Amino acid sequence: xxxxxxxxxxxxxxLVNKQQMLKEELKKVELALEALNISFEASExxxxxxxxxxxxSFIVRDALRVMPEFxxxxxxxxxIAFALSQKKDLTKDDILEIIAKHQPTLDKNxxxxxxxxxxxxxxxxxxxxxxxxxxxxxxxxxxxxISHTSLIL
Numbered sequence: 105x106x107x108x109x110x111x112x113x114x115x116x117x118x119l120v121n122k123q124q125m126l127k128e129e130l131k132k133v134e135l136a137l138e139a140l141n142i143s144f145e146a147s148e149x150x151x152x153x154x155x156x157x158x159x160x161s162f163i164v165r166d167a168l169r170v171m172p173e174f175x176x177x178x179x180x181x182x183x184i185a186f187a188l189s190q191k192k193d194l195t196k197d198d199i200l201e202i203i204a205k206h207q208p209t210l211d212k213n214x215x216x217x218x219x220x221x222x223x224x225x226x227x228x229x230x231x232x233x234x235x236x237x238x239x240x241x242x243x244x245x246x247x248x249x250i251s252h253t254s255l256i257l
Contacts, residue, residue, distance in 0.1 A: 106224065107162070145181055145199035145202055149165055166183065166228070167231050167232070167245070167246040168181060168182075168185040168188065168226065168232055168245055168246070169184050169185060169245070170185065170189045170230050170245065171185040171189050172189065173186070174186045174203075174206040174207075176206065176207045180204065180218070180219075180222050181222070181226065181231075183203050183207075184199060184203075184219075184222065184223065184232070185245065186202070186203075186206075187199040187202040187222060188232065188243060188244060188245045189245065192244055193215050193242045193243075194242065194244070195241065195242060195243070195245060196216075196219060196223055196243075197221055197240075199219065199223070200212065200215065200219055202217075203215070213232065224244060225255065227241070227243070230246070231246070232244065232245060233245070233246055
């Protein structure tokens with residue numbers, strides 16, 4: 105068996121290459137998590153014995169969830185979630201009609217502007233999905249949901 109001594113330079117080159125490879129892999133994982141609407145928060149605590157505990161929490165941004173029942177007293181986001189729970193691929197006008205059907209006293213003209221602003225906000229903050237088709241957006245609920253979880257490292 106042939107023995108070869110490893111130099112410090114070879115170890116350094118190996119570690120730098122490994123670091124670069126892991127950074128590239130981390131970028132891919134971060135892109136996948138971003139697509140799933142998940143963010144990470146790292147924290148470090150020190151207990152009474154001067155030991156450091158590291159934890160990593162991941163939180164799904166507040167994507168709208170399926171709402172099985174309409175509540176006229178709930179927030180606008182919940183009313184939008186209810187409408188999006190009824191059917192897929194809804195336009196702003198479709199959502200307006202569903203909400204107006206369940207809340208007949210609503211002033212449609214005034215509410216239409218409010219709804220447009222809120223849908224824009226929800227889409228921008230990735231709380232719902234939207235796809236531009238011709239001159240309007242088609243909205244849907246996001247299909248994936250995870251609750252808050254912590255990992256102790």
